[in-house]
Amino acid sequence: MASTDPVVRILSHDGALAPTPPAEPYVDRVAALDEQALLGLLTDMVRTRAVDVEAANLQRQGHLALWAPSYGQEAAQIGSGRATRPQDAIFPAYREHGVALVRGVDPLDLVRMMRGLTHSGWDPAEHGGFRQYTLVIGSQTLHATGYAMGAQFDKATATGDPERDEAVLVYFGDGATAQGDTNEALVFASSYNTPQVFFLQNNHWAISVPVERQSRTPLYRRAAGFGMPGVQVDGNDVLAVLAVTGALLDDARAGRGPALIEALTYRVGAHTTADDPTRYRTAEELATWTERDPILRLRRHLEGRGVGRELFEGVDAEAADLAADLRRRVLTLQDPPVSLMFAHVYQEAHPLVAAEQAWQAEYEASYGEQA
Numbered sequence: 355m356a357s358t359d360p361v362v363r364i365l366s367h368d369g370a371l372a373p374t375p376p377a378e379p380y381v382d383r384v385a386a387l388d389e390q391a392l393l394g395l396l397t398d399m400v401r402t403r404a405v406d407v408e409a410a411n412l413q414r415q416g417h418l419a420l421w422a423p424s425y426g427q428e429a430a431q432i433g434s435g436r437a438t439r440p441q442d443a444i445f446p447a448y449r450e451h452g453v454a455l456v457r458g459v460d461p462l463d464l465v466r467m468m469r470g471l472t473h474s475g476w477d478p479a480e481h482g483g484f485r486q487y488t489l490v491i492g493s494q495t496l497h498a499t500g501y502a503m504g505a506q507f508d509k510a511t512a513t514g515d516p517e518r519d520e521a522v523l524v525y526f527g528d529g530a531t532a533q534g535d536t537n538e539a540l541v542f543a544s545s546y547n548t549p550q551v552f553f554l555q556n557n558h559w560a561i562s563v564p565v566e567r568q569s570r571t572p573l574y575r576r577a578a579g580f581g582m583p584g585v586q587v588d589g590n591d592v593l594a595v596l597a598v599t600g601a602l603l604d605d606a607r608a609g610r611g612p613a614l615i616e617a618l619t620y621r622v623g624a625h626t627t628a629d630d631p632t633r634y635r636t637a638e639e640l641a642t643w644t645e646r647d648p649i650l651r652l653r654r655h656l657e658g659r660g661v662g663r664e665l666f667e668g669v670d671a672e673a674a675d676l677a678a679d680l681r682r683r684v685l686t687l688q689d690p691p692v693s694l695m696f697a698h699v700y701q702e703a704h705p706l707v708a709a710e711q712a713w714q715a716e717y718e719a720s721y722g723e724q725a
């Protein structure tokens with residue numbers, strides 16, 4: 355886990371403002387943030403955690419099929435999500451609950467999908483360009499690169515107007531770097547100089563496979579082989595993530611091409627609620643990373659700036675309300691009619707789907723006749 359690589363870090367583990375030398379080009383981007391803005395970032399992270407913990411509890415109580423916890427990755431997600439502009443398109447994997455929340459996705463929509471009630475969850479056009487989750491590892495990197503190429507063809511980027519120019523941000527994990535799709539996406543992005551940032555959350559595990567098995571070299575260094583900048587950032591430092599992602603998204607918007615960010619973080623929870631991480635990792639490793647909790651780090655920083663306890667209590671109370679509201683609403687969810695599964699197979703009516711739907715309706719009705 356120890357690394358000699360030049361990580362961009364602005365807040366030290368104890369919350370002190372202590373930029374590492376590689377942070378120098380980025381630190382100005384966050385130097386002017388006032389307490390209000392920092393509390394905003396803290397609020398986003400605390401809300402994300404509250405929703406995440408509540409959703410995992412709901413799964414344990416049988417209210418949803420599966421949940422992939424984001425616990426521990428809040429700084430990586432909030433820092434990068436808050437670095438985007440409204441016109442940007444965001445392609446998540448399946449754990450980016452923090453990014454979803456900052457782009458206006460209702461947590462109930464995340465849960466509804468994981469309960470199996472919807473096929474995809476939300477309309478990206480109505481949720482700040484935040485696209486659907488994908489469980490197919492790495493596939494979203496290709497979708498993102500294709501979309502970024504489209505933005506170039508549409509002349510929606512690199513016009514010189516940062517208020518209008520689009521960039522694309524795509525999330526993937528350390529395990530996804532071993533997937534063909536991800537490598538193809540990086541090749542195409544580089545070849546076509548797409549307006550795109552590849553945001554790799556290295557949470558150190560791909561289910562039970564450690565990152566050391568995925569790569570013999572630190573992952574950010576792979577960017578050089580594709581011909582793009584690669585930056586390794588402390589993914590538990592929300593200020594460093596915000597600054598680096600903002601800078602590289604600006605480069606992408608201005609036509610300076612794609613880049614790769616490796617955010618070093620840790621998946622504190624299970625891979626999903628179907629996984630038991632005690633089978634493959636040690637309590638010591640977990641303890642090391644819980645010490646580096648991203649929320650605690652920003653909170654310590656704010657305490658150092660004299661922010662009082664009552665403000666933190668307010669943040670915690672608001673997040674607890676959000677989680678309680680989620681629980682209340684989940685308990686009222688109804689199953690959709692079975693007929694809905696035939697509704698979105700094709701855009702237009704299809705005779706085979708119509709026949710299957712008719713069969714299903716007849717089958718269901720046969721129960722009624724017996725009763």
Ligand SMILES: Cc1ncc(C[n+]2csc(CCOP(=O)(O)OP(=O)(O)O)c2C)c(N)n1
Nearest residue numbers: 449489490491527528529530557559560561
């Ligand atoms: C194409 C494909 N292969 C395998 C899987 C099974 N699978 C689900 S999650 C996962 C590990 C992904 O690890 P990583 O990319 O590090 O993301 P993380 O879950 O740590 O966020 C695998 C192999 C899958 N969903 N899709």
Ligand SMILES: [Mg+2]
Nearest residue numbers: 527528559560
């Ligand atoms: Mg991983």
